[in-house]
Amino acid sequence: MLAEGVRSSFLKAVQTIQAAGAELLTGGQAGGGVGVCCQNTLLKVSAAKFLQHPEVFQTEAFGNGSLFVVAESTDQMAELAEHLEGNLTGSIYSDTQGADDAACDRLEKVLRTKVGRLLNDKMPTGVAVVSSMNHGGPFPATGHPGFTAVGVPGSVTRFGMLQCYDAVRQHRLPAVLQDRNPGGIWRRINGQWTTADV
Structure with missing residues (x-):
């Protein structure tokens, strides 16, 4: 302590x-x-x-x-997640063969609004000092005072929510975060801006 x-x-x-x-x-x-x-x-x-x-x-x-x-059921687990306050992290442990993908998708949708860092089959221990890491989350996990209420684009960022996916399987990631980049959008990979696939 x-x-x-x-x-x-x-x-x-x-x-x-x-x-x-x-x-x-x-x-x-x-x-x-x-x-x-x-x-x-x-x-x-x-x-x-x-x-x-x-x-x-x-x-x-x-x-x-x-x-x-x-929890006694998937429905009860989803109801629990709805009642969670803002947290730094949320971990989902699941079947690696995908047998419970529907339940995971349902839970992830709720957790994504409740946590700053979503993990898959991993404990939320290490916090790396890298551009992709988020050590924050919705209030009361953090209440960041560093955003301005005036001027664009600065004032717009206060309405956004940083999100981090840590060890989340490819098929569960949003399309823009998967290894393939068919749209050629700019992404920061290992500290470098690129439009390439990973």
């Missing part, structure tokens, strides 16, 4: 989420050892319970903790 205040806020958030009905599977306590530590914490809640109070279960718990929300 960065400081005692961060640890205190994390532990309070864990208690709030628990009090709302999440099951504490492990952790939830200050850790021993040197520095300001907490035990790795894992909580679990059913989708039905989450949907009763989504704002409580999305209480910010900045630290080494996770909340698993267990």
Whole structure:
């Protein structure tokens, strides 16, 4: 943890989420050892319970903790996604043979408006310092004050949303981001502007 205040806020958030009905599977306590530590914490809640109070279960718990929300069906998972607040990332784990493409497409459509970085079969760990990376997302993930309200084109950017696709399979990418570039649009690939296929 960065400081005692961060640890205190994390532990309070864990208690709030628990009090709302999440099951504490492990952790939830200050850790021993040197520095300001907490035990790795894992909580679990059913989708039905989450949907009763989504704002409580999305209480910010900045630290080494996770909340698993267990959905009973694809429909319930899509409903859950609709209730998510803005987040930095969203990961979809799926069948590599494409058996669940319809469900993934449905979920991706919702998540794309909720997260800054969409990942496929990958944990959102590393953030590379490259032009294609986005470490932001819809509010409350970030509230970027750096855009102007006057002048074109600067003022137009405040209505846009940066999006990053990380390890997303070719057939799930928007056409303009796939390796083939039949329209010959300008794209930045590995730091270079090009109209070529990748």
